[in-house]
Amino acid sequence: MMQEILYPLLIPFLGAIAIPLLSIILRKMGIERARDYIAAVIALGNIVSVVNLYQTVSTQGTITFYLFEPPTGACLRVDMLSWFMSLVFSNLGFLVTIYSIAYMEKDTGLDKYYALLLALIGGMNLVVYAGDLFTLFVAWELMSLSSYTLVSFRKETWEPVEAGFKYLIMSAFGSATLLYAISLLYGLTGTLNFEALHQALLSTEANPSLYIIIGMLVIGFGVKASIVPLHTWLPDAHPAAPSSISAMLSGVVIKTGVYGILRILLLAFPVTVLDYGTIIAVFAVLTMTVGNIMALLQEDIKRLLAYSSIVNIGYIFAGLSVGMMNGVGEAAATIGVAGGLLHILNHSIMKGMLFLCAGAFIHELGTRNLDELRGIGRKMPVTAFCFFMGCLAIAGVPGLNGFVSKFMIIWGAVKGKQLVLAALTLINSAFSVAYYLRLIHIIIFAEPRKEMEHIREAPLPILIPLVILTIQILFIGIWWEPAVEIAEKAAEAVLKM
Template identity: 40%
Template sequence: MVNSIPLFVVIPLGCAFILPVIGRRWERAGDLFANLVTVTLLGLAIWSVRFIRETTVYHVGGWGAVNGIPIGIYLVRDGLSIFMLVVVNLIAFVATLYSINYMEYFTDKTKYYTLFMLMLAGMNGVILTGDFFNLYVFIEIAAIASYALVAFGTEAEELEAAFKYQVMGSVGSGFILLGIILLYSYTGTLNMADVGRVILDKGASNLVWFVNVLFIVGFGLKAAVVPFHMWLPDAHPSAPAPISAMLSGVLIESIGVYPLTRIMYNVIGFDGVLSNILIVLAIISMMIGGLLALWQWDYKRLLAYSSISQVGYILLGIGLGTPLGLLGALFHLFNHSAFKGLLFLDSGSIVYSVGTRDLREMGELDRRMPITSKTNLVAAMSIAGVPPFNGFWSKLIIIIACIQAGRYGVAGWAILGSILTFAYILKAERYAFYGKAGRDVADVKESPPFMCIALIILAVICVVAGLMLLPNVRETILFPVVNTLTSGTEYIWRVLR
């Protein structure tokens, strides 16, 4: 079914325009429509998994190729896009479910859901698009909505964080657009597959190298890779909890890591120099993110630094470039969305019930908030890499991939990174749930039902996601996804066909 492809963008975009109109009269419209949209999209994404081995191209507006030259915008659905769609829409579904109760805290729920839907449309668009300029437009849609969502509380800290985030984000977009322009001047086309074809014909000149650098800086800024990470620890904790989960869980991956991977592997072509650059960036991210997380006393800030460190793992697997490394990276991407989403939602539950983000003021919450504390424990075990939770398997695969590729030093750094992860998550766990209470917690209650349901869904996913590695299951789900990357520039012929 080719016609289901644009629905991923059309449905949330349509919802974003309808909501402000009907939300004025009807308070609950946001809750209902946003959840309907995310459930539909999640269903659609899971239904699409059956096409995971195929590459389907949708021509927007019916503008196909003329004399073999694509002139319209292409939306491309292949293994990697479907995988990313499932991840994004899963976390979006859980986040909207969680928002029903959590966003009672804030004043204007309708505007919140409108921005949420815009962000979702942007992310789905980035994942599906096969056109460079379209990629830029969707990145901007997702990014602008996220700037506004970070500032949603309109307190001093939130505004400051949003300003910082937007300045860095705009610089990143500027670099990305500059790269796209230079590619256009070199190849005379904007279709990703066509750009790849021209580069294959003409050979990669110095200009293509310059473009590579621009893309690494631009998407690195979006993905908060370490030299460009300064905005993330401010922006992600300042947003409302479901948005923190979206930003850390999927936004940095879908508008930072995913386009970079797609361009490097499928369009420009991956080689040893790029691989070394990515591995070095990944190791720095893992170490600096992990070390800075250790010093934090603000729970959400600790989690934000940990996101930097976990994105380092994903980049490491992608930088290795071996099939096993890519498998580990993609699996870790899925797992990171699940457990980091869950951790941020748990931190939101604590803020909702206790009213603080400072670890020193928490404590003894394991008896007061049983569901939050159990689900948080599951997420903490996952991120720390305790078997049999999902985080263990993905980190194990990445480390084995390093050893298999003969990079023992890199494997050592990855192990050190996972020890750091264990340390900071243990600190958070101990102070928040088991340590002595820093304040009176006698009247703290468990959070409302929808929030608990959202937490339980993600906790179950954290426990069972390891099953994706079972034989037969991995052949049907993970291997085709890895294949789309390892087959490299064959992407061009699958799209242009």
């Protein structure tokens, strides 16, 4: 039954190859639009294959699958954390594909769009399923290439091009740094396989070269995860992309960086010897603070949301850093990391939804400026309601999902006696409410402008993902036990490697 773990990779990748070919045939038949639905079906198949994997992963713990002969060949390795991450990716990936059916209908070159979108989902799945560093790197580049292209998909205007180029340069720098760190790690241990790396570094001594490797890994993954001061590409790239892609980028793609840092650091560098948790915590706090300050005065709805993604990356790292500290205790580490992981899921839902809502507004009105969007929520009640729930959830209102994970993060920090970290996270969280309320006020409560009379509710393929995401927000917010349980299992999988 090992082949099961190939399905989440094969389905999107083969789909990505098949879509352009299929669309040639479909174009001949005059039903080109069928391609969009086929892409959605493929994305759905991806979710099914991921969910299908749960039984195996939860019973066997870790599945290792060698693509070439062991022990050196490229391999896949799936544990609870990988599964959890791929679930996050597939969930949003599927909804974004549905959303694109209506959102992208006026664009051209959609066969490339869907191929890239599926390749992006597959690439992310491969990143988290990789069992050795080099497979991870190749998957990383695959995912990155898709995302660069998707950011500058609407290349007829200047903005996506500029943003895409900046994104590419920064990200390529990150990848190169990552590769450099991988090469050093290889030189140190002679292997790149996760298990072997773990064994090799289990009883290591603290020495400067290890610190340099840690630093370069954090930088390499950190560019993707947009840790301050490596975040500068994000507020350009995320708003410039089509909103569906913004949702993917902010919702899930940046989380691959988080996954990388969490996985590789905890895997290769024993916390008991090298205490790097504090550094991550420092960067976490820096990230959320800078993000908050920058988000406060934004005039562009998507740029504001992009900065808020940076803030949330800060929260996630705050949770994860508790697990990377020496001597915080097992319980605190589990809660902190589980909180961070749950926030990955929650943030993918909330931010994905906010971007999709913003996209719906933009789709109807054609502007991203908050002044011009004033009061649009009254014309689009369903979208506005979803947007409202998303804002409340991300602001951390109890009863919605954002509260649960933020609470776990702060609770983990408190339990690990990192009171400063907990306090700073709490303050930042409170501060961020300011601009979410501003968003709610502008979009929903302000009087609509005259130009908005012709605005109607968004079409169904846009509304369906929004409603599904709202239900997820409420579901996790009210009955969080299953989600917390899975996040805790994932945290244990990575902590007790």
